[in-house]
Amino acid sequence: MEVSDVHHAYRKRVVLRGIDLELRPGVLAGIVGENGAGKSTLLKILSGELRPDRGTVRHHGRFGYCPQTAILNDALTIRQHLDFFKTAYALTDLRRAEEVMETLRLGEYLDERAGVLSGGTRQKLNLTLALMHDPQVLLLDEPYQGFDWDTYQRFWDLAARLCGAGRSVLVVSHLAYDAERLDVLWRLDGGLLHDRTTEQAA
Template identity: 80%
Template sequence: MQVRGLHHAYRRRAVLCGIDLDLPGGVLAGIVGENGTGKSTLLKILSGELRPDHGVVAHDGRFGYCPQDVVLNDALTVRQHLEFFKAAYGLADTQRAEEVMAALRFTDYADTRTGVLSGGTRQKLNLTLALMHDPQVLLLDEPYQGFDWDTYQRFWALAAQLRDSGRSVLVVSHLAYDSERLDVLYRLEAGRLHADDSAHAHTGEGAAV
């Protein structure tokens, strides 16, 4: 993903004031920002939901987006969601989704109606739907909310595996959780991105799932 010169304002209030970002393949990056700093606006622009006043967002290959607000049909089962998105993505099967479900350990919920799932399990499905078409560029907005500790660890192992397979992964959060797991961390302040040295360079020791 390449981002150049993003500007956006709501009436006279400038929110983004020249955002530049490079997210090459094989990088696990993070953006943190407090409420009101423009994080939601930046996410909407990066995901294509909002057009910026100025600037360009470009990416190569398939794009995946896991929004913070889970949008699921409570009347459908987990498996029915997979079949629906399989058709939407034009996939031949749900193999990749099943692999992600196994990694996050919720395969046993395949025939469970979504409306009775816990918040953490709904978030697992949300993440699975974003990954099931094997995107090259992945944008994750607070992807681990509601996860227990084991699932939280499994999420980061999965993120490292994606990075090690050459994917571009961007995790967006309001707090810099586990910044040492990231290759690069940016802080969104006053409408601009600032590199944060609390993230450490990738050592190549990705965890398997």
């Protein structure tokens, strides 16, 4: 993914002032920033949900997007969600989804309606739906929200395996959890990205 000179404002409130970003294959990257810094706006632009006022975003291959708030139909079961997205992605099988569910221990809830799931279990489904078409680039907004410690560790193991298989993963959060796991970490502040690795070294 290549991002060049991305700007965005909400009327007179400027949020992004020229974002440049390159996400290479096999890289596990993070962006941190305070609430209101523009992290979710940036992710919406990267995913194509929002058009920037200026600048370009280029994806090379499939991408997956896991928003902070799971967008699920509470009346449908997990199995029904998977079948719906299987059709939407034009997949021949659910092999990839089953692998992710096994890692996150989601399979036991297959026939539960989304409306009765806990916040952490909903997030597991949210992540599974974002990964089930095997994207080359994965964009994650606070992906471990609601996870217990075991699932949190499993999430990072999954992210590492994805990168080991040549996928690119971008995790966006308001705190730099487990920064040592990341290949690169940026801080979004004042509408610009700052390399935190460089800051910490200085």
